[in-house]
Amino acid sequence: MIVKAVKFMTGEQMNVTVICGSLRKESYNRKLLDLMKAEFPEHWEVEEAFLHHIPLYHADVEEVGTPEAVVKLKLAMMRADGVIIVTPEYNNGMPGVVKNALDWASSPPAHSALTHRAFALAGATPGSGGTALSQYQVRQTLTAAEAYVMPGPKMLVAGVAKKTNKDSGMLEDEKITRHVRKFVEAFDSWMHRF
Numbered sequence: 001m002i003v004k005a006v007k008f009m010t011g012e013q014m015n016v017t018v019i020c021g022s023l024r025k026e027s028y029n030r031k032l033l034d035l036m037k038a039e040f041p042e043h044w045e046v047e048e049a050f051l052h053h054i055p056l057y058h059a060d061v062e063e064v065g066t067p068e069a070v071v072k073l074k075l076a077m078m079r080a081d082g083v084i085i086v087t088p089e090y091n092n093g094m095p096g097v098v099k100n101a102l103d104w105a106s107s108p109p110a111h112s113a114l115t116h117r118a119f120a121l122a123g124a125t126p127g128s129g130g131t132a133l134s135q136y137q138v139r140q141t142l143t144a145a146e147a148y149v150m151p152g153p154k155m156l157v158a159g160v161a162k163k164t165n166k167d168s169g170m171l172e173d174e175k176i177t178r179h180v181r182k183f184v185e186a187f188d189s190w191m192h193r194f
């Protein structure tokens with residue numbers, strides 16, 4: 001019997017939290033996230049968590065009480081069936097704000113927001129590497145915290161400045177959009193595994 005391929009496993013509601021690893025207003029990674037959001041299916045309930053007010057990880061502070069911005073971040077992750085992190089690359093690694101946020105989210109281990117949760121990674125750079133090294137580091141950190149990071153398809157956007165419309169300021173690229181559709185479909189079934 002031939003079974004026709006279905007686009008999404010089920011139309012069941014999935015809660016997805018998205019995080020942008022760049023704090024700047026005109027961030028290319030923000031533009032990529034905006035492009036991705038436009039391709040998210042209707043059955044995804046999407047929430048964005050922001051890293052702007054996350055303080056530096058400090059165990060003494062944590063002992064007294066988890067800061068409000070961190071509580072918000074952890075709850076947004078814990079509500080989610082899956083989390084998508086869209087991050088730049090700095091010096092062949094992930095930005096400090098991303099590592100810092102993941103450290104807070106993983107702590108204390110008994111209340112980690114990362115453990116046994118589905119994650120997917122994406123990133124954009126004006127350079128040629130597509131943020132591969134940054135994503136490799138994020139994957140390493142998430143794996144240490146026993147998160148389930150989607151192995152593929154990878155979402156690596158190189159030369160992003162050239163693909164951004166100077167008038168609208170938006171990332172506009174048919175090839176990227178087509179790839180985002182595949183990525184979103186794959187993440188939908190990845191989340192269903194757990």
Ligand SMILES: Cc1cc2nc3c(=O)[nH]c(=O)nc-3n(C[C@H](O)[C@H](O)[C@H](O)COP(=O)(O)O)c2cc1C
Pocket residue numbers: 022023024026027028029030088089090091092093124125126127128129130131
């Ligand atoms: C400190 C620093 C280091 C950087 N290192 C890299 C790098 O290793 N690889 C890369 O592709 N881009 C690198 N860049 C360029 C960033 O990709 C670029 O600034 C990008 O626009 C940042 O992402 P955003 O636009 O989302 O803020 C670096 C930028 C900064 C500020």
